[in-house]
Amino acid sequence: MAEETHIAAGQAAAPAIKLRHINKAFGAVQANRDVCLTVVPGTIHGIIGENGAGKSTLMSILYGFYEADSGEILIGGKPTPIRTSRDAIDAGIGMVHQHFMLVDTMSVVENIMLGAESGAILTSSVAKARAELERLERDYNLDVDPDALAGELPVGQQQRVEILKALYRGADILILDEPTGVLTPQETDQLFRILDSLRKQGVTVVLITHKLREIMAITDHVSVMRGGEMVADRVTAATSKEELAELMVGRKVLLSVDKQAPRVGDTVLSVEDLTYVDRAGVARVDHVSFQVRAGEVVGIAGVSGNGQSELLELLSGIRPMTAGQVDVLGERFSAARPLDPAAMRALQVAHVPEDRLRMGLVRTFEAEESAILGYHRDPAYNRGLFMNGEAIRSDCAKKMADFDVRPQAPALKTANFSGGNQQKIVLARELSRGPRLLLVGQPTRGVDIGAIEFIHKNLIAMRDAGSAVLLVSVELEEIMSISDRILVMFEGRIVGEVPAAQADERLLGLMMANAATEEEALATHPGLPGAIAVEPE
Amino acid sequence: MSTAPVKIPRWVDVGLIPVINIALAFLVSGVILFAIDVHPLEAVEIILYGAFGYDEALGYTLYYTTNFVFTGLAVAVAFHASLFNIGGEGQAYIGGLGVGLGILALDPYLPFIVILPLAILLSAAFGAAWAAIPAYLQAYRGSHIVITTIMFNFIAAALMVYLMVNVLIQPGSMSPESREFAEAGHLPFMHEVFGWFGVKVTPSPLNLSVVWAAICCLLVWVFIWHTRWGYEIRTVGANETAAVYAGIDPKKVIMLAMCVSGALAGFVGINEVMGVHHRLLLNFTAGYGFTGIAVALMGRNHPVGIVLASLLFGMLYQGGAELAFEEPKVTREMVVTIQGLVILFSGALAYMMKGPVERTYVRIVGMTQRPAAQEG
Amino acid sequence: MADLLLNLLLSFDATLRVATPLVFCAMAGLFSERSGVIDISLEGKMLAAAFAAASMAAVSGSAWLALGTGILVSICLALLHGFACITHRGDQVVSGVAINILVSGLTVVLGIAWFARGGQTPSVGPEARFTPITLPGAEALADVPVIGALYSELISGHNLLVYVAFAMVPLTWWVVYRTRFGLRLRAVGENPNAVDTAGISVARLRYTAVLCDGVLCGFAGTYLSIAQNAAFVREMTAGQGYIALAALIFGKWRPVPAMLACLMFGFLDAVAIRLQGVEVPVIGPIPVQLIQALPYVLTVVLLAGFIGRAVAPKAIGTPYVKER
Amino acid sequence: AAEVNPAVVFDMGGKFDKSFNEGVFNGVERFKKETGVEYREFEVTNETQREQALRRMAQRGANPVIGVGFAQAPALEKVAKEFPKTRFAIIDAVVDLPNVRSIVFKEHEGSFLVGMIAALKSETGKVGFVGGMDIPLIRKFACGYEQGAKYVSKDTEVVQNMTGTTPAAWNDPTRGSELAKSQFDRGVDVIYAAAGGTGVGVYQTAEDSGKLAIGVDSNQNYLHPGTMLTSMLKRVDVAAYKAFKDAHDDNWTSGIQVLGLAQDGVGWALDEYNKDLITNEMRAKVDQAAADIVAGVIDVHDYMASDSCSY
Ligand SMILES: Nc1ncnc2c1ncn2[C@@H]1O[C@H](COP(=O)(O)OP(=O)(O)OP(=O)(O)O)[C@@H](O)[C@H]1O
């Protein structure tokens, strides 16, 4: 590991973290192979790598969640054996896991106190925790309502709670595993502002992400993993997205999508005054009207929580609409004649749900079973009363080959594929039958850039093949690069439409924040957006 | 999931470890037996011989096994929809009622060939109906299936006592039993069946329903893993949100799963009422419904596992009875105790020996690397 | 009319007696299940404790020693349950079933071996039992119209364990919602990963939970054999463990609602007992079986009618596994 | 004495059921003590084992074989046909075969007498009955008891309760105690329990609340001296003893034996434990009634005769 030394060179202070020759195998899978890593105190250190490269595993080892088979961990120069999370916490390490470690049914304060209570009886601890919370919120402008139930907070807020948890335990090393995967640009900006102030206060941050622009925007150093090994360390300033991408995937990657002008056909989906009022009586989707025509991609931008998710679920028939009407391929649906998922599939409407683990897959099923979810009644998979095992397997194998799912094992448990590959399974299922209308939510969430490139290509291919595509994503970059038209949602209403050609992040950002004037817009958007806005490729 | 460098052959998991567990159970039981100076090894021998040693013994063992297969399958099917059906006892009871009423009404007029399918249908229908109410309440009113099924066990018992004592009892009879069925209402015993083919077998309560149990195992296996309905049941069980996304109506699936479950439990009635007693009577379920829970879970909710677990319990019931018979010092409660220990070691503590055994196996094979962590 | 009122009052009185073991068990189950460990072995632990207490009372003649023994034995079984489900990730339901069966056999075997009365223990005198205690001023107030009657008939005149049982409810509430242990208990039942990553041992926490479970079941059993009765009779729990479990679910795993559910079961039972043999004007005598089924039918109706969906602790029933 | 190899098959309640199984157990134990002849025994745990156990006994050359309880009648009939050489005895039921001795009791007569005693002792004019399960046998007890109570005075009130609907009803002292309490609350001051182990709770509660209780089947007066008013004796012990003894002494007779007051098959217990509770005129009245019953002057209606307790 030549790079290792070249980073350490010049730094007087002992490295905050030093990992020496870490090995970790899960049965046959060598998740980490002889990994070395040096993190300079008070810096933000990025780690990138394909899905399944071993990033989460490495961090789990550092946090004592897994135990390394061999290797050594030094914290602040001292050899520190870390067997349990307790050891890690004592060593001043805090971690924000990819899938949050919060107790949904408990309040924010309770979540933060958990494991760090000051006494056997809570009342005192609560008081102390509140005080401490206020301080932290002041110092790092991390504000959350201490009495809200963790489960009812939006993801961005939940993540802050996780960070607060770490800080509350006096962590001076903070690990974040794919923190931005679930965040909106706005939330990302805020997160980065927080990380920035943490860095200023001397906290060391390790940041795992699939998004190179974030690496470029915020990190000081970056390490690249591939196939369980550490393949490169770079000083961020001295590298480029392209180089990193290549190091990561091991080949050249196109970071931008090239596509011809759409050949638009007739209207496939037409929505009129679609309204959904939730139990609390709030109109989550509020008199929404729009059309999607064959051969075009319509993107829906918006800060998450402004009704896009609900909109998709309404159109796919998962949620019952409250009012309005929807025409899909000549069929008319309304509150009186509600849509239902089965019927929509019959109409060749495909749906890639936002949350693959919650909705798109059954983690305990074999991949091939997950790969027919929703189409299990299809004659192709059935022989009279029985399901046709061979057909299902061969069909799944084909899909895996087409969408380059790794490992290519139809019989493997769904849970044992990395999130990125799980996502590919869902896409393969929904795309490969050439639907007339495709509803897509967050198609590239938590997916590595190699896969992103691939997925985008496929979406464009669908559109060119004459499907109508409705794309919901919080990734403005994604929206802008794939869509032909962009609708912006705010508080359940569609507040504007922009042809993709004229769209840019700032304009969309303003509309998403529903900012009336430039000034107000800037107020909601200061600081970093410029910095992380797409550099012209 | 993750594969170990040293592949642990299946026979270790499915063969060796269970045997070791049962051995442990008998070891502990042995201590108790020893305390009341019964020779442990002889006891084990009596149990094994008494359960499998000769055709009659085997007959009784399989007869019990039949009941456990039915109730075990019942619990398992519900479990695949993540429903905990504790109501097997009541469903079996009512299923038996269905058989009884049907035969009492029809046996003067119809031949066996007609009555048999009707009886099977009735037991299924009654059992399913008794499960359908809790299912409906769970699906549409959100009342917890565990409570309702417990309650329905009690209600079933009350209903049966009422009917037997006030309605179905033969006038002037001391015991609350219906009249004996006519020949047409008897399910042939296996010894009779063998008799037809000129094979001489000692009589035992084992009857044709054991065949039906075998068929049910096959049907359940196909139903759960090879039909779209089974697929839907498993989907709802594993991830309800995903089920909704897939256009599956969890409510309907709950009803389906519970009705199938209840029907299977109801078949106990075929074995007991039509197969053995040839009359309707009280308490013929004798706790088979409850034991079915342990059977299903020990059999990992898979027909093959359930058959094995049922055989184990069948052995304990029949062999245990023989032990109590042969050894005056061994009371029936002693037998119950031994049963408890076996369930404890081969069920609850099933994984206890897995680690050590696999490690030693690996050592024997001569590899030093630790095998994979087992699945939870 | 007046005697109807008295009858009702007396049913309430009976309700308390019948509900007491249910309350103990429901609280016991609450600790275990809130930590994510299903406990259908309430029945078995209660039965074992009943036997142990009765035996100890018979030989030592001390109610307190008996209580201690009952609790001790119940704890041992609780630890066995923990050993199977927590340490060895065994199936929690199977383990529960095993314990229930084991105990129903073993109590009789030992009973016969020790007392040679077919599994029954010698019945013990008042000195070795928890006998009713009249609260101060009960007599004095007895003839004050309403309150007096209520106080002397209903509140006063129960044995100590009844009062303990109902004191356990606020105590449980306080422990679960107001202490560090309670916080961690609620957390581990919902999301053990969160607890683990917070540097707390999931196993230790769950063991503590089943321990509390054991203690409370010990009380329940002791109450059965030497407070409510004066001897142990085989299978004397007669399914109350399961009823308590139902009450716990009915109360959505929360102390006070669970207690109310227990009281409801107790009350329906008491009423059913008093309704036996009464004649309804038109219909005439109601079949006794109908009355006996009444509590269960009513429970189902109530459950379907008024109680919303009960959501179990998320992690319940799943052993905590993490690759190392 | 003839070479005998006696055996007994107890029913589900088990030989310690505080009821007729236990009675039989006591009887055969007495036989063992007196003759020194060992006997085989088995306690059935489910419906199917009855036949299995009886047959197994016969196969092992046991003779005579006692089957306890009406529930064993069908099984015993079957097995007795298979083994015509083996002598069988069945208690509480009639199996009409040349090699079977059927022993049935006039429980209603014994219950009649204890019903009288209860009514005579009661100050409130209300007496209680707690049965195990609502089955004909128990109704037979209840019916006789009621007649006895009413015989003392037309307007004696008889409160009846049944414990449950599952076999657990025979072993539920807690419920027994609650039933007793509820009856005492209703003014009852003497309770007759025919409920096996459940009775334990009834008696205990009677003692705790200073009321009276009446035992059943075997003499249970000793359990709670001063509380146990008396016990309705059903001499299954004698019947079982005689069955073995007759075989042993070579004077076995098959056929139906109906044991009532006349044959001392049923009766009521008077011993040092309850003599203080039974006054002389009570005793006189009861003995008179007993005599009348034997003489046929009083006809005690048998529930089984009409499947109802209307007399
Ligand atoms: N618990 C586990 N059991 C078995 N194998 C595992 C486990 N966790 C990780 N692995 C293996 O280790 C490899 C690395 O996993 P890891 O989660 O570190 O990847 P990653 O870099 O986080 O991927 P992603 O970018 O999708 O998060 C995976 O490909 C997987 O095969």
Ligand SMILES: Nc1ncnc2c1ncn2[C@@H]1O[C@H](COP(=O)(O)OP(=O)(O)OP(=O)(O)O)[C@@H](O)[C@H]1O
């Ligand atoms: N129980 C398990 N058994 C085997 N492998 C597992 C298990 N759990 C996770 N893995 C492996 O761990 C790796 C990461 O799993 P995880 O679900 O964290 O992926 P992910 O981090 O969500 O991926 P992404 O970063 O694309 O979202 C996967 O490659 C998967 O194969």
Ligand SMILES: [Mg+2]
């Ligand atoms: Mg990861």
Ligand SMILES: [Mg+2]
């Ligand atoms: Mg990941």
